[in-house]
Amino acid sequence: MPEPAKMRKPDVKVVILGDMNVGKTSLLHRYTERKFKDTISTVGGAFFLKQWGPYNISIWDTAGREQFHGLGSMYCRGASAVILTYDVTNWQTLAELEDRFLSLTDTANSDCIYAIVGNKADLTDSGTHRAEPLDGQTEQEGVGTELQPTGGGVGGGDPAALLQKQVSQEDARALYNRVLRYKGMEDKACPPAERLCFETSAKTGYNVDELFETIFDMVLPSILKKRSQGTPSTIDLEECRVPKSTKAGCC
Amino acid sequence: MFYSRGVCWSSGCEKQGDVSPVENHIHCDEGQPQTEEGSEAACPGISIVTDGFADSAPGDVSGGPASCEGEEHTHLDSQDTHLDSEDAHLDSEHTHLSAEQALDSASGEESQEDSGEFVAAMLARSRLEEQGLGVKGGSPPLADTGPSPPPPGLHRDEDVTADAWRAHRKHVFVLSEAGKPIYSRYGSEEALSSTMGVMMALVSFVQSGDNTIRSVHSDQHTVVFMQQGPLVLVSVSSSGQSEQQLRHELRYVYNQIVSMLTQASIARIFQHKKNYDLRRLLAGSEKILDGLLDLLDCDPSFLLSAVHCMPLASSLRDALSHVLQKAITPNLVFSILIAQGQLVTIVQERTVIEDARLEPADLHLLLNLIGASSAFQAGEIWTPICLPSFNPDCYFYAYISYLDPPSCSVCLLLLSTDKEAFYAVAECKRKIEEAMLAQNALAALAKARPYSATQVGVSDLRHFMYKPFDVPDNHRQLTQFTSPEMESPYSSEAEKTRLLDLYRDLHGRIHSTSRPLKLIYHVAERETLLAWVTSKFELYTCFSPLVTKASSINAITKLLRWIKKEEERLFIRYPPKYSTTPNPSRTRKAPEHDATDNGFLSLL
Numbered sequence: 001m002p003e004p005a006k007m008r009k010p011d012v013k014v015v016i017l018g019d020m021n022v023g024k025t026s027l028l029h030r031y032t033e034r035k036f037k038d039t040i041s042t043v044g045g046a047f048f049l050k051q052w053g054p055y056n057i058s059i060w061d062t063a064g065r066e067q068f069h070g071l072g073s074m075y076c077r078g079a080s081a082v083i084l085t086y087d088v089t090n091w092q093t094l095a096e097l098e099d100r101f102l103s104l105t106d107t108a109n110s111d112c113i114y115a116i117v118g119n120k121a122d123l124t125d126s127g128t129h130r131a132e133p134l135d136g137q138t139e140q141e142g143v144g145t146e147l148q149p150t151g152g153g154v155g156g157g158d159p160a161a162l163l164q165k166q167v168s169q170e171d172a173r174a175l176y177n178r179v180l181r182y183k184g185m186e187d188k189a190c191p192p193a194e195r196l197c198f199e200t201s202a203k204t205g206y207n208v209d210e211l212f213e214t215i216f217d218m219v220l221p222s223i224l225k226k227r228s229q230g231t232p233s234t235i236d237l238e239e240c241r242v243p244k245s246t247k248a249g250c251c
Numbered sequence: 252m253f254y255s256r257g258v259c260w261s262s263g264c265e266k267q268g269d270v271s272p273v274e275n276h277i278h279c280d281e282g283q284p285q286t287e288e289g290s291e292a293a294c295p296g297i298s299i300v301t302d303g304f305a306d307s308a309p310g311d312v313s314g315g316p317a318s319c320e321g322e323e324h325t326h327l328d329s330q331d332t333h334l335d336s337e338d339a340h341l342d343s344e345h346t347h348l349s350a351e352q353a354l355d356s357a358s359g360e361e362s363q364e365d366s367g368e369f370v371a372a373m374l375a376r377s378r379l380e381e382q383g384l385g386v387k388g389g390s391p392p393l394a395d396t397g398p399s400p401p402p403p404g405l406h407r408d409e410d411v412t413a414d415a416w417r418a419h420r421k422h423v424f425v426l427s428e429a430g431k432p433i434y435s436r437y438g439s440e441e442a443l444s445s446t447m448g449v450m451m452a453l454v455s456f457v458q459s460g461d462n463t464i465r466s467v468h469s470d471q472h473t474v475v476f477m478q479q480g481p482l483v484l485v486s487v488s489s490s491g492q493s494e495q496q497l498r499h500e501l502r503y504v505y506n507q508i509v510s511m512l513t514q515a516s517i518a519r520i521f522q523h524k525k526n527y528d529l530r531r532l533l534a535g536s537e538k539i540l541d542g543l544l545d546l547l548d549c550d551p552s553f554l555l556s557a558v559h560c561m562p563l564a565s566s567l568r569d570a571l572s573h574v575l576q577k578a579i580t581p582n583l584v585f586s587i588l589i590a591q592g593q594l595v596t597i598v599q600e601r602t603v604i605e606d607a608r609l610e611p612a613d614l615h616l617l618l619n620l621i622g623a624s625s626a627f628q629a630g631e632i633w634t635p636i637c638l639p640s641f642n643p644d645c646y647f648y649a650y651i652s653y654l655d656p657p658s659c660s661v662c663l664l665l666l667s668t669d670k671e672a673f674y675a676v677a678e679c680k681r682k683i684e685e686a687m688l689a690q691n692a693l694a695a696l697a698k699a700r701p702y703s704a705t706q707v708g709v710s711d712l713r714h715f716m717y718k719p720f721d722v723p724d725n726h727r728q729l730t731q732f733t734s735p736e737m738e739s740p741y742s743s744e745a746e747k748t749r750l751l752d753l754y755r756d757l758h759g760r761i762h763s764t765s766r767p768l769k770l771i772y773h774v775a776e777r778e779t780l781l782a783w784v785t786s787k788f789e790l791y792t793c794f795s796p797l798v799t800k801a802s803s804i805n806a807i808t809k810l811l812r813w814i815k816k817e818e819e820r821l822f823i824r825y826p827p828k829y830s831t832t833p834n835p836s837r838t839r840k841a842p843e844h845d846a847t848d849n850g851f852l853s854l855l
Contacts, residue, residue: 021535041535041536042535043632044632044635046633047673048630065534067536068635074670074671074673
């Protein structure tokens with residue numbers, strides 16, 4: 001059976017958390033499909049396997065609704081990176097990250113990387129907005145035009161009406177530092193807030209690639225560590241079916 | 252008089268002939284209604300009803316809660332202005348509102364009487380505008396095609412004061428006992444909070460007399476109330492469906508909500524905080540409820556409480572069942588394969604279904620969940636889901652994945668009782684995927700098509716729905732039905748709806764609590780229908796209008812013979828099973844009660 005032997009096994013796990021309607025699914029969709037479309041509220045969690053160079057990265061796109069909180073810790077178990085997402089036009093979504101979502105990450109790896117991401121940057125009139133048309137032209141010309149009709153339909157995302165930006169970069173960085181403190185990781189060599197606080201726009205694509213690429217780069221050491229140790233933290237069901245791994249090679 | 256739709260529940264108030272077309276009646280729980288034609292009410296046997304006959308007695312169609320065996324009634328003095336809890340009959344003077352009255356008092360004050368009038372006014376006004384007063388002859392529910400379906404779109408943004416909003420064929424509202432809006436099919440809940448307040452006022456007014464409001468019947472609208480724990484569900488319909496059918500639909504809506512939260516959590520939430528805004532937990536789920544209500548309107552599976560399974564060569568179905576049977580992991584309880592929205596096969600855990608069976612209603616909710624969530628089309632979903640008929644207080648964990656992206660027509664649904672089992676269950680999917688690939692099953696499934704009524708070989712037969720009761724292994728069997736594709740002249744949406752309305756009406760009459768029937772031969776304007784219920788099956792057929800009674804009976808005999816011959820293809824005859832846990836004593840229990848650790852309480 002050659003097929004199962006080739007089965008992709010995730011090397012590392014990334015979880016996207018955040019309040020409902022901040023654009024978690026849209027961010028992931030922008031990164032994987034290179035486009036922005038209307039999404040339906042996620043139910044439970046959606047599991048994706050992303051090929052990144054020679055590595056397989058599993059991504060859990062979770063539902064932001066309180067209804068599904070029970071599974072939050074399951075999604076986060078053994079995660080190497082957690083993307084905490086908020087909406088820059090809604091202060092409450094940043095507060096929720098600390099109140100509701102941070103505790104869900106208790107089951108993540110001890111060396112887990114945390115990113116704080118403010119999505120919907122295109123809706124505000126700050127500096128990011130100016131970057132938008134430029135961004136759209138350079139890499140997404142075809143998609144950019146096709147976006148116009150769907151864009152207006154997204155909850156309050158009327159391009160004409162720019163919203164007040166409610167969350168500043170400083171607030172996000174302050175939260176990042178509080179996250180590290182909560183995790184007891186301040187003294188460890190953690191990446192500085194500047195590197196892990198992003199403002200993105202799933203709609204225009206602004207900063208989305210940078211976000212995911214940065215995170216994947218940063219989890220690389222944990223992939224390599226895991227590969228060299230060869231000790232899977234989850235029960236590997238494939239192992240018993242594919243007895244050609246290095247450990248089982250004794251007889 | 253055709254206007255006896257608002258069947259009186261008491262023979263005291265009741266000179267039926269005098270009932271004015273716009274009179275409104277309220278049905279209460281303990282009210283024992285009397286049908287207006289006692290002589291017929293007492294014969295639940297075979298009764299041949301033709302169009303002309305139906306004209307004279309459309310009253311029984313509305314099927315309110317009724318008892319036919321002449322029960323003793325005591326009646327409230329008609330001067331009395333409140334509900335009497337012992338008698339349970341609303342005073343007739345108080346509740347019968349004329350449309351004029353109602354219209355005039357539309358801007359009524361806050362008193363409960365006025366609230367009632369306000370609701371009646373809303374209903375009466377919309378209906379008067381829609382139809383004019385000239386209801387044409389012929390049996391109204393059968394001839395009425397109803398208004399054309401509203402344009403699809405952003406129902407949430409609808410102007411709730413507009414006529415178009417009132418003209419919707421069927422409204423469904425969900426509110427909490429505290430009168431807080433939870434869901435409305437059309438328009439935003441916020442905009443409707445006063446309307447829902449009125450509904451709650453009606454409910455509690457009747458409740459204060461130790462009674463329960465069941466329905467309000469006006470000329471063309473039926474308002475059905477259903478209270479389920481801390482939730483109140485209200486259906487306002489001009490579809491001509493029976494109260495029973497509307498109540499059945501409301502139960503689906505309630506169950507869909509339970510499937511997302513569990514009954515225990517809902518009860519607990521409201522115990523903690525009476526005025527909790529449940530939309531906080533349901534936010535994002537509106538599409539699922541919208542989808543369910545659309546399905547209820549267009550899919551007869553709900554009406555028949557049976558599952559429509561995809562017609563498939565039994566060899567292929569068996570092979571697929573075998574594939575599912577092989578791919579197991581501990582605590583897996585159901586493996587379900589769905590193609591084009593129809594059930595292909597289902598494998599059930601042996602010990603689990605000994606305790607409780609999977610009801611069609613639960614499967615319908617699962618199918619709706621899949622259909623309403625396009626997010627499922629990418630990636631693999633893992634989500635808690637409660638099957639209310641199976642156990643309303645516990646969660647299963649559902650793994651949902653499409654096997655044929657990007658066309659996404661073949662969907663695999665695996666249910667486990669173990670919250671942590673995602674990776675193990677996902678591994679089952681890989682095995683299933685592999686095995687199906689090896690058998691080229693996806694290509695075979697893609698070729699599966701609904702069948703046509705012409706295949707039966709009966710010239711006048713246009714369409715039918717057949718639900719057998721005599722399936723083998725009955726105890727553990729999933730109730731199924733079979734039906735051909737709706738073809739010309741029922742290919743347009745409007746015509747499909749019209750045919751379904753005809754079926755619904757026949758179904759309502761067959762299952763009427765006051766006067767159940769076994770056989771109805773109904774000659775309508777553009778077709779002739781025959782509905783027949785026996786101890787072995789329930790059958791609804793639609794013929795061309797020129798068929799005779801004798802030839803239709805003949806045709807049904809042929810149809811039954813054809814179904815018998817095709818049985819293996821049309822139904823899942825012997826639902827396969829597996830045992831996923833070596834130690835059966837562990838799984839004998841229903842799934843673990845872990846509603847508590849789903850995080851609700853911590854949020855309150």
